[in-house]
Amino acid sequence: MIPSLSPNPIDDVRRLFTYPFMVNALAAGTIVAILAGVVGWYVVLRRQAFASHTLSVMAFPGAAGAALAGLPTALGYYVACTAAALAIGRAGRSPGAAAGRRGQVGESAVIGTVQTVGLAAGFLFLSLNHSVLGGPETLLFGTFLGITSGQVLVLLAVALAALVALTALARPLLFSSIDPEVARAGGVPVARLDALFLIVLGLAIAATSQLTGALLVFALLIAPPAAAHQITLRPLAGLLLSVALALLTIWLALAIAYYSIYPVGFYVTTIGFVLYVLARAAGRIRRR
Amino acid sequence: MFAHEFVRNAWLAGTFIALACGTIGWFVVLRAQVFAGDALSHVAFVGAIAAAAAGVDERIGLFTLTLALAIGMGALGHRARADDVTIGISFAWILGIGALLLAVLATSAAGASGITTANTLFGSIYSLSASDALLAAAIALAATAGILAATRPLLLSSLDPELATVRGIPVRALGLAFLAALAIIAAESTRAVGALLLLGLIAAPGGAAAVLTARPYLGVALSASIAVGAMWGGLALSYAIASLPASTAVIGLAACAYAGAGIWSRLARRRPHDTLLSAGESG
Numbered sequence: 001m002i003p004s005l006s007p008n009p010i011d012d013v014r015r016l017f018t019y020p021f022m023v024n025a026l027a028a029g030t031i032v033a034i035l036a037g038v039v040g041w042y043v044v045l046r047r048q049a050f051a052s053h054t055l056s057v058m059a060f061p062g063a064a065g066a067a068l069a070g071l072p073t074a075l076g077y078y079v080a081c082t083a084a085a086l087a088i089g090r091a092g093r094s095p096g097a098a099a100g101r102r103g104q105v106g107e108s109a110v111i112g113t114v115q116t117v118g119l120a121a122g123f124l125f126l127s128l129n130h131s132v133l134g135g136p137e138t139l140l141f142g143t144f145l146g147i148t149s150g151q152v153l154v155l156l157a158v159a160l161a162a163l164v165a166l167t168a169l170a171r172p173l174l175f176s177s178i179d180p181e182v183a184r185a186g187g188v189p190v191a192r193l194d195a196l197f198l199i200v201l202g203l204a205i206a207a208t209s210q211l212t213g214a215l216l217v218f219a220l221l222i223a224p225p226a227a228a229h230q231i232t233l234r235p236l237a238g239l240l241l242s243v244a245l246a247l248l249t250i251w252l253a254l255a256i257a258y259y260s261i262y263p264v265g266f267y268v269t270t271i272g273f274v275l276y277v278l279a280r281a282a283g284r285i286r287r288r
Numbered sequence: 289m290f291a292h293e294f295v296r297n298a299w300l301a302g303t304f305i306a307l308a309c310g311t312i313g314w315f316v317v318l319r320a321q322v323f324a325g326d327a328l329s330h331v332a333f334v335g336a337i338a339a340a341a342a343g344v345d346e347r348i349g350l351f352t353l354t355l356a357l358a359i360g361m362g363a364l365g366h367r368a369r370a371d372d373v374t375i376g377i378s379f380a381w382i383l384g385i386g387a388l389l390l391a392v393l394a395t396s397a398a399g400a401s402g403i404t405t406a407n408t409l410f411g412s413i414y415s416l417s418a419s420d421a422l423l424a425a426a427i428a429l430a431a432t433a434g435i436l437a438a439t440r441p442l443l444l445s446s447l448d449p450e451l452a453t454v455r456g457i458p459v460r461a462l463g464l465a466f467l468a469a470l471a472i473i474a475a476e477s478t479r480a481v482g483a484l485l486l487l488g489l490i491a492a493p494g495g496a497a498a499v500l501t502a503r504p505y506l507g508v509a510l511s512a513s514i515a516v517g518a519m520w521g522g523l524a525l526s527y528a529i530a531s532l533p534a535s536t537a538v539i540g541l542a543a544c545a546y547a548g549a550g551i552w553s554r555l556a557r558r559r560p561h562d563t564l565l566s567a568g569e570s571g
Contacts, residue, residue: 044373047371112325116489116543117488123485124533216387219377262388269380270384272377
């Protein structure tokens with residue numbers, strides 16, 4: 001049954017909180033949005049959209065593999081995303097923002113290969129074990145219905161760990177993202193930072209994809225931060241704006257999805273896309 | 289093995305699709321447009337879903353949407369190369385629309401949509417009919433021929449756009465045409481290899497060839513042969529092992545070739561060795 005809108009908007013908002021599953025979804029969404037807003041801001045700064053897309057897709061083999069091995073799905077997400085982050089970090093050598101064109105030639109081929117190998121493995125797991133998962137759609141496009149309070153607690157712990165790590169790394173990471181050459185000359189361990197950031201990114205994506213699905217994490221991770229980058233170049237303001245936009249995206253998407261029969265992933269991507277287009281337009285007008 | 293018609297069809301379509309993917313893959317890796325190829329191949333899936341929702345032939349949806357995205361990316365980007373955030377956001381949105389269409393399909397025509405989805409996402413090369421296979425081979429061959437015909441200007445405009453412009457090569461139009469060729473190959477290969485796995489057949493052989501040699505013609509030939517080899521090996525393996533899906537086997541072999549190329553070139557680089565990637569690895 002689909003709940004219908006009443007004429008009273010305050011009442012509609014209150015009704016969102018009547019079911020425990022909705023409260024869990026909103027709590028998980030809030031945690032995920034804060035995490036994605038912060039991590040995504042660095043992703044956009046470092047031009048690592050492709051790497052983060054690849055890591056987000058890893059959720060699929062992770063979940064399929066965990067189901068095959070009889071382990072909890074969430075564990076599969078975290079293991080697969082971290083493993084892929086390590087693989088990209090090891091093989092990609094210099095994934096810094098300002099890596100030369102020749103560096104990127106090798107890197108993007110590595111990322112693409114890691115991505116398809118992961119997906120192919122996921123497909124293999126799925127076809128070995130078709131009865132349990134039903135179909136790939138939920139894994140790829142997500143659902144917010146089945147989130148338990150235990151999952152919310154795990155999410156909170158992972159998000160806190162990732163945010164603490166990012167806060168500790170914030171200044172050297174910013175430096176090495178903007179100008180890796182100078183940072184290296186100044187004694188910042190750029191290569192180690194790159195690898196660490198990829199691992200944090202993997203954790204953040206594993207957390208997010210449980211809500212939005214493997215293919216659409218990306219919308220939450222890229223669209224709000226990219227919109228923030230269009231509006232301001234100041235790091236702290238940009239980070240806060242990015243988190244605010246991510247929160248707006250996920251809250252709106254969850255509220256609309258509650259009152260409709262269509263998947264939350266569609267609303268997340270659409271709102272993210274609209275925000276980015278608006279921010280681009282605003283940035284262009286302001287620059288005149 | 290070749291006594292069955294579906295196996296013959298799979299080998300026919302697979303060989304030429306792999307040839308096209310391997311050929312264009314070398315240029316995709318050279319131009320660092322793997323992410324664009326990724327976006328095109330994922331969007332192909334949405335095209336197939338949209339065609340199913342509209343009740344038209346799958347191929348119409350595949351080709352329309354991939355070509356539209358190719359032209360859009362080319363138009364938005366500098367020198368017909370879109371930057372990765374633009375690619376990421378637009379294709380995430382298209383995937384979101386795909387999720388919506390999937391839900392629309394599931395609620396309206398209950399039934400076989402799940403199988404179609406799995407087939408479009410991961411490919412089912414053994415379900416191609418004889419005419420499908422012939423058409424796929426013809427399109428792939430035409431795309432390969434087009435790229436080979438444009439090799440020299442494409443090479444120059446990829447490596448040195450300024451010089452190419454001075455020499456009178458239409459760099460922007462060539463970039464657009466390249467993306468369009470990539471879109472056509474992506475749309476056609478989706479039916480065989482699958483929207484999610486296609487990228488492996490483009491990126492892995494191209495990457496392997498780029499690691500092994502810096503010479504362009506040798507690189508293209510190497511990339512195409514690795515792709516075809518992976519396709520043949522994968523088809524044979526999946527025929528021998530029933531539980532192994534064909535696309536998984538193909539991608540697995542292509543990735544092994546890439547990893548092997550990386551290890552081989554590291555071992556061979558005891559003496560200074562000039563490859564496309566050696567400059568990037570010194571940092």
